[in-house]
Amino acid sequence: MAHSTQLYRNRLLALAAIVFLAVRTDASSGIGFDLHHRFSPVVRQWAEKRAAAHAPGSSWLPEEEAPRQGSLEYHSALSRHDRALFARRRGLANNADGQMSTYTFADGNATSSSHLDGYLHYAEVEVGTPSTKFLVALDTGSDLFWVPCECKQCAATVNTTYSPRQSSTSKTVSCDNPLCDRPDECAAAMANSTSSSCPYEVDYVSANTGSSGVLVQDVLHLTRENSKQQSVQAPVVLGCGQVQTGDFLNGAAAGGLMGLGMDKVSVPSVLATSGIVASDSFSMCFSSDGVGRINFGDAGSPGQAQTPLFVPGNSRSTYYNISVTAISVDNSKPMPVEFAVVVDSGSSYTYLSDPAYTLLTTSLNSRVSDPKADYSGQLFEYCYSVSPGQTNVTVPEVRLTTKGGAVFPVPWPIVPVYGSIDGGPDQPIGYCLGVIKNDNDVDTIGQNFMTGLKVVFDRSRSVLGWEKFDCYKDVKIQDSVSPNTIPWSSDTASGSPDNAPWSPDFVPFAPLTPLPRIPSMSSSSSSAFGGLSLMLLLVLLATSMAG
Structure with a gap:
């Protein structure tokens, strides 16, 4: 605030x-x-x-x-x-x-x-x-x-x-x-x-x-x-x-x-x-260009992947918690690691603690061919630069195996970084793995890990469902084990969302106020209903700056 x-x-x-x-x-x-x-x-x-x-x-x-x-x-x-x-x-x-x-x-x-x-x-x-x-x-x-x-x-x-x-x-x-x-x-x-x-x-x-x-x-x-x-x-x-x-x-x-x-x-x-x-x-559907769709009353399709939602410990929390049992990158063998995570469309990025964080980021880093970049004040540990004439970046796909065996795919695990070169217009200068090392007790899958998916929050059956989806055509996309090749152009990235081939970001715009990190257990909602909630419903997906 x-x-x-x-x-x-x-x-x-x-x-x-x-x-x-x-x-x-x-x-x-x-x-x-x-x-x-x-x-x-x-x-x-x-x-x-x-x-x-x-x-x-x-x-x-x-x-x-x-x-x-x-x-x-x-x-x-x-x-x-x-x-x-x-x-x-x-x-x-x-x-x-x-x-x-x-x-x-x-x-x-x-x-x-x-x-x-x-x-x-x-x-x-x-x-x-x-x-x-x-x-x-x-x-x-x-x-x-x-x-x-x-x-x-x-x-x-x-x-x-x-x-x-x-x-x-x-x-x-x-x-x-x-x-x-x-x-x-x-x-x-x-x-x-x-x-x-x-x-x-x-x-x-x-x-x-x-x-x-x-x-x-x-x-x-x-x-x-x-x-x-x-x-x-x-x-x-x-x-x-x-x-x-x-x-x-x-x-x-x-x-x-x-x-x-x-x-x-x-x-x-x-x-x-x-x-x-x-x-x-x-359900919420997130396209790779930053455009999304939201549907109320949508329980998903019969063939969607899904995993149970659960309440951790003896807590009465009703956030969207799921269990992850393994992580894999591309078609590599799943690496066993068990942790609970909140699926939160209101969070911009994904936050993981060790050992999951190190396991995922080092595995991803070993498969990225672009040179590493050190951006001053960067939030992300793993960032990479792109050349002015570069037209594509190839990013491995992350897969999270959930309780019950269903695989949660992460087609777009990166966030692009824009900057000005020699005083010119902003253009893509690199990208980072969109995972931040967690410093609190709740791991979170943010909206950037849901891009390219339709995610179904089924509260009546207590399950989280998902499938790769084309939000424009409202159709399912066939799965692939190949790395994602993302179109990349610095020539058209000067700010128009209408002609940019690839969005400069897949995450909501946020307030600038320097808000606290994690304060001590302070005040919270105490309404007439003693209500608690979870991250739900509407999201604002950013595309690019207007010219």
Whole structure:
């Protein structure tokens, strides 16, 4: 999370990176989203229009706030985000309680990336009757959905608030409601007022950051993805956020926050339990050019590889944990090594501890023919340079054998590094193995290891499924034991995502704020539902800098 003395810029930056998702109907696999990159002309026009409305004459994205995409500073920012993410995960774990039509938000789905806080993704949602629109942060580290409401202390940038009194579909969540799990606070509240509404309070890992108010039942406006585009009102429980503290007062999640966790009251769970989607599952497909697709209600195909999800030890964590039993590179014999790992699309990179880290990186390094590079301040131990005229790089494929014998392939285990040569435009100057040596107690498979796959998070059957997939054609790709030959061109890498043959990165853009590495077990979510969550759902895939 970040603090800014220019609050209006927080608002602009929270809106600046909206990624438009064109919804495509697919009866077999759910909602299909095409993502437009945050630097595309469509996104720029959208953001500048809103920036001008809020602060005439201001820039849609202050250049000094953003690192050059693909640069070493860029990768450092992503790593800082990852470590802040791990901190939030650890804090939450310590306090954890334990073929139908598909739907999207009534206004479609949009996600954005803000440089000023720890939330990577946003969506525009409508709540109540008549409906009120909010740009809410999507938080994979909590369950409660709350919006600014009857404000006693809200961010200065808030220009829309929710009023239960003005919504004909709102209902009070009373203290005797099964969803209200704070009887002591309820009793105290009833003693000091005439209200019987269930109070809530959520504390987040960022220092002194939280939201409090009362719980309300109302409707979230969705659209059935069929030829008729029918509107549906899905009942949800949300927090009427009357008091915000800490970073929320500086523009982080100024329009509210939607928790995407596993608790039964989280919005994703509601879609399944209410029968709106056929399966309590979702899939994410990551293309090698940085374009992705997300499908709700997709349980995958009968022939997909899969492995059980598990809860480690006696923990009540519900993150996506799997067991790895061996590592192989290309068609080499699997090397036995057992470790547990969280599959986390919200993490930019992959983090492994020894012996798995050394086993994987040294094996990969022995098979790379490009010369090693020593980039100042590099995050990654193994990096390589490319020549100005080089057109391809050949990278071995990693294979992780999981519990049960299914093999998790990693077609794209590298991240490219961009830089300027002799003052010219940024171009690919090398690449690194996208694995960072872990310094905390949870190993993580990040989004870079999921590129080229469709990954299915099947919560109803407690399995993780996957298959190599062409996200554009929505078809499975045949497996291969050959190394990946990646097209590489420095001539067209000056910044246009439309003509670059290979994306400069496969990972989400991240906030720049120097966030803590792994703080001591501090605050975490303590909502009315005692919720814990996992990394899920929406991801923002970066392609390249706009010219």
